[in-house]
Amino acid sequence: MSQRLPQFQAATATDEQKAVLQDILSGPRGNLNGPFLGWIFSPELAQHAQRLGAFCRYQTGLPLRLSELAILVTAARWQAQAEWYIHYPIAMQAGLPADVAEAIRIGLEPKFADEDDKLIYRFATELYQAKRVSDATYKQAADRFGHTVVVNLVGLLGYYALVAMTLNVFEMRAEGQDSLPFHE
Structure with a gap:
């Protein structure tokens, strides 16, 4: 799964x-698909990161479609091959339109039919591009989702940036991955 780390030996x-x-x-x-067999070389980091990841993926208070949209924005931003490969089908199952995902993948601003999708995209994009979120976007997100969910959204974006960095640095691919969504 990694071109740079030794193969993990369970024995x-x-x-x-x-x-x-x-x-x-x-x-x-x-399953262990994703960064886990990279992190396992630092078990303490692996334990903290996987617990944070379980929270960020399953307990943010966002519907699955919106969480997966935020993850795809992150994967595209970092051009994280395995992250996109793993989360694209989950996003599709959760109801994210394929044309929205494709626009994100190729670096274009999607045309959104859903206002929540548009807000999550704008929040994540502003944070990644400007390293800040505008007052208007923050207010809209806080009014729509509440402060707790906005804090959790920032955590989700940060966690999946860590995942993307891990996957990229150690050249990790997903189980069964036979294509790359981003040019290398």
Whole structure:
């Protein structure tokens, strides 16, 4: 799965590594697809990151479609091959229009039919481009979703940026990935 890290050997795993793997496999993900076999070389980081990720993916208070939209914006921003490959089908199942995802993938601003989709895209895009979110966008997000969910959205964007960086630095691909959504 990685071109830069040695292949992880479960037979020689430390107790800490085994505990992290068990937590991931018994949690809501149920698989090790993604950055986990990279993080496992630092079991303490892996444990903290996978717990944060479970929260960010499943408990932000956002509907799945909006969480996956934010993840795809992040994957496109970082051109994270595996992140896009893993989350694109989830986004499609959650009801994100394919033309919206494709525009994001190729770096164009999508035409949105849904105002919540447009708001999440604008929030994430402003944060990534300007390193800030405008007062108008922040107010709209806080009015629509509440402060707790906006805090969670920032956490989700930060977490998936960490995932993207991990996947990119260690040249990791998703299980079964046979195509690349971004040019290298």
